[in-house]
Amino acid sequence: MDNEKIKEMLLDIAVTDLEFAVTQSGKESTRVNGLYKPDTHEIILHNKNFKTESELVYTAVHEYTHHLICEEMLAINGVGYMYNAKVHNEAFWAKFHSLLKIAEEKKYYSLDIDSVPELKELTEKIQKEYIEANGKIMQEFGKLLAKAHALCQKANIRYEDYVDRVLCLPRNSARDITRVGKAVDVNPAIGFDNMKMIASIKKPEQRVEAQEQILAGESPVTVRSIMKQNAQKPVDKKTKLEQEKKRLEKTIANLQQRLDFVEESLEAL
Numbered sequence: 001m002d003n004e005k006i007k008e009m010l011l012d013i014a015v016t017d018l019e020f021a022v023t024q025s026g027k028e029s030t031r032v033n034g035l036y037k038p039d040t041h042e043i044i045l046h047n048k049n050f051k052t053e054s055e056l057v058y059t060a061v062h063e064y065t066h067h068l069i070c071e072e073m074l075a076i077n078g079v080g081y082m083y084n085a086k087v088h089n090e091a092f093w094a095k096f097h098s099l100l101k102i103a104e105e106k107k108y109y110s111l112d113i114d115s116v117p118e119l120k121e122l123t124e125k126i127q128k129e130y131i132e133a134n135g136k137i138m139q140e141f142g143k144l145l146a147k148a149h150a151l152c153q154k155a156n157i158r159y160e161d162y163v164d165r166v167l168c169l170p171r172n173s174a175r176d177i178t179r180v181g182k183a184v185d186v187n188p189a190i191g192f193d194n195m196k197m198i199a200s201i202k203k204p205e206q207r208v209e210a211q212e213q214i215l216a217g218e219s220p221v222t223v224r225s226i227m228k229q230n231a232q233k234p235v236d237k238k239t240k241l242e243q244e245k246k247r248l249e250k251t252i253a254n255l256q257q258r259l260d261f262v263e264e265s266l267e268a269l
Contacts, residue, residue, distance in 0.1 A: 010061070013064070013103050025046050039082070045059055066083070090225055131190075139195070142177045186211065210226075
């Protein structure tokens with residue numbers, strides 16, 4: 001694909017009103033496959049890094065995700081805002097995965113493990129014999145910890161001390177494992193880390209929905225992002241700007257305080 005074709009593909013995946021450019025560097029890079037320049041809204045792709053078109057599309061969508069988030073942040077904060085393209089937070093990965101899914105649906109990108117029989121067989125082994133098996137073990141572990149908690153209470157033994165100095169378990173780990181053990185509707189097939197996330201959801205119908213999303217192939221970060229969005233109250237643009245103003249004023253005040261200290265120190269020398 002040439003630069004214009006890549007741009008057409010990205011616009012077909014998601015529309016943007018903010019003009020951008022795509023440039024294939026014609027180079028190989030050992031540091032990055034691509035980058036996004038927020039000041040010029042340019043996507044750079046080191047196309048010599050890619051063996052297949054699918055690899056190129058993956059990186060192009062990654063950098064385009066930065067562009068779309070940059071556009072959103074400019075709309076909220078104004079034209080003076082400078083987006084940091086090095087940030088890869090949960091919101092970024094959730095958006096990136098949603099765009100990749102669209103790219104797959106439109107046949108631009110493929111994650112076809114079925115085409116490699118050995119990888120498919122290995123994946124099934126990992127999922128069944130390790131991810132699911134570990135989930136079942138941790139589920140049973142949680143039930144045993146709950147039983148130990150009850151026995152400690154019966155014997156007037158501090159459960160926290162038992163966890164700290166007998167089991168030598170971090171308390172947060174013990175809490176998460178116990179929660180998983182109590183959540184009878186959590187499927188071990190999703191793996192322990194996802195089980196912890198699902199078990200933390202209070203409403204049963206939301207737990208079921210989140211679990212179904214993971215079983216359907218949604219990434220954990222996407223599911224967490226959806227959960228947070230559902231839990232958050234909608235905030236209008238004015239409120240967001242007011243909140244940003246307060247944060248900036250606090251930052252400026254702290255910087256001014258530091259500047260005063262530095263100037264006083266210089267005068268004392």
